[in-house]
Amino acid sequence: MCLGVGPGLAAVDRLAETTPAAGVRVDVRWLGELRPLPTEIDVSAYRIIQEALTNVVRHAGTASCGVSVDCRADELAIEVIDAGRGHGSTPDGGYGLIGMRERVGLRRGEFSAAPRPEGGFRVAARLPVPAGVR
DSSP states (O other): OOEESSSSGGGHHHHHHHGGGGTOEEEEEEEEOOOEEOHHHHHHHHHHHHHHHHHIIIIIOOSEEEEEEEEOSSEEEEEEEEOSOOOOSOTTOSHHHHHHHHHHHHTTOEEEEEEOTTSSEEEEEEEEOOGGGO
């Protein structure tokens, strides 16, 4: 697990604990090495997960989803997958998706969000970790 300073990824498990009240169970999987992250990456990652989970609750029509946070040597990789309705044929629609895409762009990362061929929806983000923090 990666941990930054202040609110951020350290609050993901607490966020996941609140979603069953909204009808969605969230399984969080932490991968990689535990280490500090710059605040801007830590907070961006948390906000991306938060918005993706909000979209699952509001639009997916599913009882569960999975979140994975992978601290790699040179990047932080996030994935939120559900087996819900998978609405939308374009990953550009919706303010939440636009906001996530912009947040990742500000960090010079990679973002994708689209229905999955097997059903459901997938949000994925990769945020580079500066060399001095690795």
